[in-house]
Amino acid sequence: MYQKNQNTNEPSNKLSLDRRNDGVLISKSQSEQRLTAGQHIPVLLSEVLHFLEPRKGEFYLDLTAGYGGHAKEIMERTFQPKQAVLVDRDQKAIDYLEQQFAGKKPEIIHQDFASVVQELSSKGRQFDIILADLGVSSPHLDSASRGFSVRLDGPLDMRMDQSKGITASDIVNNYDEAKLAEIIRRYGEEPRANRIAREIVAHRPITTTQQLAKIVASSAGWRSGSKHHPAIRTFQALRIVVNDELAQIEISMPTLIKMLKPNGRIAVISFHSLEDRMIKRAFADEAGDRYDSTIKLLTKQPVTASDAELVFNPRARSAKLRAAVKIKKKGE
Ligand SMILES: C[S@@+](CC[C@H](N)C(=O)[O-])C[C@H]1O[C@@H](n2cnc3c(N)ncnc32)[C@H](O)[C@@H]1O
The missing domain is CATH 3.40.50.150 (Vaccinia Virus protein VP39)
Incomplete structure (x- = not known):
């Protein structure tokens, strides 16, 4: 070949x-x-x-x-x-x-x-x-400081271009519960979006990826038989919005x-x-x-x-x- x-x-x-x-x-x-x-x-x-x-x-x-x-x-x-x-x-x-x-x-x-x-x-x-x-x-996923990884601890950033734009932290800590739920449902295709949004709002301020991953995991729960972290869909949703x-x-x-x-x-x-x-x-x-x-x-x-x-x-x-x-x- x-x-x-x-x-x-x-x-x-x-x-x-x-x-x-x-x-x-x-x-x-x-x-x-x-x-x-x-x-x-x-x-x-x-x-x-x-x-x-x-x-x-x-x-x-x-x-x-x-x-x-x-x-x-x-x-x-x-x-x-x-x-x-x-x-x-x-x-x-x-x-x-x-x-x-x-x-x-x-x-x-x-x-x-x-x-x-x-x-x-x-x-x-x-x-x-x-x-x-x-x-x-x-390199985005492997460097904790970029905030993309659900498994590494870092700041809630997720911007591909770090010179401008809103961060994941801005969304997680400032958006109201209904807007958060909509983002997580629409861009993460997450069926438990309402519950996750409620828990996020209840635990603010959230400053690190591990804090967020744990809050989402405890509200969404591990799906039986799934190898994927339960916060993956929420992280995907935030990343999509942060980078439009x-x-x-x-x-x-x-x-x-x-x-x-x-x-x-x-x-x-x-x-x-x-x-x-x-x-x-x-x-x-x-x-x-x-x-x-x-x-x-x-x-x-x-x-x-x-x-x-x-x-x-x-x-x-x-x-x-x-x-x-x-x-x-x-x-x-
Ligand atoms: C999957 S990687 C591409 C890897 C590349 N094809 C290679 O072989 O090395 C995606 C890259 O696209 C960049 N990217 C994603 N969305 C972009 C956008 N809207 N405008 C410019 N760059 C973007 C990311 O920063 C990342 O470096």
Whole structure:
């Protein structure tokens, strides 16, 4: 799979895919991804390369470049890092990308991607390859001081961009009970939202992630047979609100499709059903057999990680990849 192309000595994008009983496509073997393991292991890397099919000279936009795992492999195949735009709203990720790609000189932007997409689009920029690998990175989850982890003790922050915006603490300690319950129900899809919100309000002020995790666990209880911490859904809800995550996707998707060049490919990896539903809908709005369709779906069902990938990257467990190719501009 990661052998060099025998004719050109270039890295190959080829991937052998299997179809599971439920129709989801998975790669046959992904053990070579261990080679790229660093701080953050890129999820579904073989599948991303398969669907994005990077080719020499192509223009690449990475909306969530993070620790450059996907970006490195894609830029190695386009041979044009200077034509790549790498975006992240996290300063630590930006520092890492600047160091990692210092000699290659891609355009690196510290900004939320919804703002970047509007700006690039207003300048008429077009791309052959667009990737969004949504959500948080492993360094976010592994560093207690960022406040994302349900298992490590840290401040209730959860901002991807720590230079601005409200923190999880602002929400937990200031929102009224009804608003808290609504957030936890809607963005955490948590059936026990009312009880959790009541307990949060009763225990204020709450200053640390462990304090919050314990309050949620004692009010929601461990579900029988579940391996997941009972506060995971509440943490997800807070994180989504703190970073305005769904609005970022909703605002950007239609413009991203417009920014694709003819035959350009877009891939989006999401990590929970709220995101996946939005991406599915945004693609469906532009795809199909209609006279005005602008894209063709490359994945009818979302692609998920193989058992082989999950062995060395359990965080890929909830990843879902959807991809599409541009067939024409609107109105053509
Ligand atoms: C799952 S990681 C991406 C990892 C990357 N593909 C790699 O291989 O290293 C997601 C990254 O996207 C960034 N991010 C999430 N939402 C963002 C947004 N709306 N705008 C810009 N960056 C965002 C996070 O800060 C994080 O670094």
